[in-house]
Amino acid sequence: MNILHRHTLNKITLSNFVGMVGAYNKGGNHWNLLVVHWKTQTITLIDPFYPSQPNNCEAVSKFQSYLLLRKNKSDADLQVTTYQPIKHPIQQDAHNCGFFKAIVLFQIAECLFNAPKLDSTIPFQVYFPSTKRALQKSRKQFAENILNNSDNLGNLCSQCGKGSQIGKWIGCDRCWRWYHARCMGIPESFATSVFWPCPICI
Known part of the structure; x- marks a missing residue:
């Protein structure tokens, strides 16, 4: 009930x-x-x-x-x-x-x-x-x-939803999503050097 x-x-x-x-x-x-x-x-x-x-x-x-x-x-x-x-x-x-x-x-x-x-x-x-x-x-x-008429979500972090340009970004190598490296707990030195699938694509 x-x-x-x-x-x-x-x-x-x-x-x-x-x-x-x-x-x-x-x-x-x-x-x-x-x-x-x-x-x-x-x-x-x-x-x-x-x-x-x-x-x-x-x-x-x-x-x-x-x-x-x-x-x-x-x-x-x-x-x-x-x-x-x-x-x-x-x-x-x-x-x-x-x-x-x-x-x-x-x-x-x-x-x-x-x-x-x-x-x-x-x-x-x-x-x-x-x-x-x-x-x-x-x-x-x-x-x-x-x-x-939609916002350009490509400029926003897919984790926190913010568009801050502070720090490095990392892009999923399987889909279009981008993330702040720090939002994903990834060292900035790592962010551009290896193949990386985002949590959604794992």
């Missing part, structure tokens, strides 16, 4: 947020998306392989039971009373479930967070090209955006 209690996120005050999202596994190998919006008291479930159900009273009932199970006094007034279907494209291959849900989630988030606070709502429809080729192209663009 203690394990179950921890999984209810009962120490987090959900009402401090616009809503919540999560992925849940269906049948052991297929991930679906759950979206909840507090202001409108709505919940929606998105299965990439199927159109949204017009009504899902079971989802409303189960999520309301979850809220009661949490026993968080600050969230005592939170309710989910309505199921809102979202019209969405259908996934056309068996390999892009996660990315498919990410696109849906981004479009929903834009509606929730870009609108004035009092007007935010879950959209009734999301659209994007969902053919295998279109999703592959979108995945590539998505990856490029992440890389272009």
Whole structure:
């Protein structure tokens, strides 16, 4: 019971947020998306392989039971009373479930967070090209955006996470990671003279 209690996120005050999202596994190998919006008291479930159900009273009932199970006094007034279907494209291959849900989630988030606070709502429809080729192209663009907007981790020590240039560095001879010699407990005289695999590659 203690394990179950921890999984209810009962120490987090959900009402401090616009809503919540999560992925849940269906049948052991297929991930679906759950979206909840507090202001409108709505919940929606998105299965990439199927159109949204017009009504899902079971989802409303189960999520309301979850809220009661949490026993968080600050969230005592939170309710989910309505199921809102979202019209969405259908996934056309068996390999892009996660990315498919990410696109849906981004479009929903834009509606929730870009609108004035009092007007935010879950959209009734999301659209994007969902053919295998279109999703592959979108995945590539998505990856490029992440890389272009990420910090250059090549300038940071893979042990301490700092970029100090004090002392010598040692690079793993099996992967791209670099470390401060002193972070690895290696004498600086040793750092450039021998083959060295990092702890991750040993």
